[in-house]
Amino acid sequence: SYELTQPPSVSVSPGQTARITCSGDALPKKYAYWYQQKSGQAPVLVIYEDSKRPSGIPERFSGSSSGTMATLTISGAQVEDEADYYCYSTDSSGNHRGVFGGGTKLTVL
């Protein structure tokens, strides 16, 4: 079955740039979406269709995709950005089944 691979953890100091990657064979053909989840809360969409930012999401969040890798970048990470981040996409087999990456714990301290 199709898989998306993320690093388990990323750590940065406040004000630094955090980059979280997501790799998958179908990403050249399928969009990546990114979700932030804080402890005990439902996920929140932070990037859709590789690089678009929903209204209300700070400009420091950006996304890009090249080849088989999508990247979420948080420029000038804040303490409040500490959370789990998940990428999401669909397979390209024609089944259109969804899949989440395993998640990345972002630590900002």
Next chain:
Amino acid sequence: QVQLVQSGAEVKKPGASVKVSCKASGYTFTSYGISWVRQAPGQGLEWMGWISAYNGNTNYAQKLQGRVTMTTDTSTSTAYMELRSLRSDDTAVYYCTREHLFDYWGQGTLVTVSS
């Protein structure tokens, strides 16, 4: 404003079934599908499947095929997810979310499977 409100927590025995509801408001229900996502304790997000609120078409995760059924009631703008033959590893928080961006989420429903 868009809201997805889910039913309350459930405790079930192994082998039983559970049906979770997700009532939508603040948008035209039939214009968007609903996906269901679950999260086991301390684990990541798992996509379970999708249903079109327009025509009822479904697409389920392969590992849940045969055990899960997703339905909608357009008269009440409510989506349902039924999971059968419950096992202990089905213990999780179950979320509904609006397709295709997953831009709105329900509050989650904890389903505990325990003998």
